[in-house]
Amino acid sequence: MASLSATDWKEVSPDPDPSNDLDYEIIELDVIETTAGGRPQVLVLPEDEDMLREDAFMVVEESAICDLETMV
16 A cells, blocks of 8 residues: 555545555454453454464453444
8 A cells, every 4th residue: 555645545445445555454363261360351362373473462351342344
């Protein structure tokens, strides 16, 4: 995706297509609920193990996760 200048933003859709406009790739994810130190946590990993790298995941508090489909 090319870098946009300030004047180009006027031509960008207010609801861009994630794939075509933003170059996002939708992937399937595994959501694993667990506890650590007695606190609930969720681990989100790519279903395809080939995509898993040492820096390809985060461990966060359960409250930090939201369902994007319910936010639109």
